[in-house]
Amino acid sequence: MKILPSRLRQAAIDFCRVNFAAPAVRRRVPRPHHGQPVSLHMVLSRDGLLMGQLTLRSLEFHSGVSWAPVLHDDGTLSDADVLELQTNFPDATVIRRGEADRALGESLAAYPICRENSLKHPWVLKVF
Numbered sequence: 001m002k003i004l005p006s007r008l009r010q011a012a013i014d015f016c017r018v019n020f021a022a023p024a025v026r027r028r029v030p031r032p033h034h035g036q037p038v039s040l041h042m043v044l045s046r047d048g049l050l051m052g053q054l055t056l057r058s059l060e061f062h063s064g065v066s067w068a069p070v071l072h073d074d075g076t077l078s079d080a081d082v083l084e085l086q087t088n089f090p091d092a093t094v095i096r097r098g099e100a101d102r103a104l105g106e107s108l109a110a111y112p113i114c115r116e117n118s119l120k121h122p123w124v125l126k127v128f
Contacts, residue, residue, distance in 0.1 A: 038067075042055070044085075045077070046081060068093070073097045095125075101119070
């Protein structure tokens, strides 16, 4: 059941995004590095960029340590989006889709089914 008309609902979402979510992502609290050999990977899209960043901030908050995630572009991130990620998460590594496709194409040349799946499914970017 929709409580608010779609226009009003979208205005409320935009208000929360601008006034609460985006500032929470930009606010960095210095935390010690976790120091563990943990590989944290996340595939990000343009539409899910803010939610992905909030997820990373939540992980930092609840674990009490900072992480150095590997962020995989699904092919929709702009240069400005990547700059935003690098600004908000300076320890993160951002792998652009084109770069990943080239590397996977070479690595999976002998495995055509895996190569084909890597081109069809963005989540496969985290696997290889």
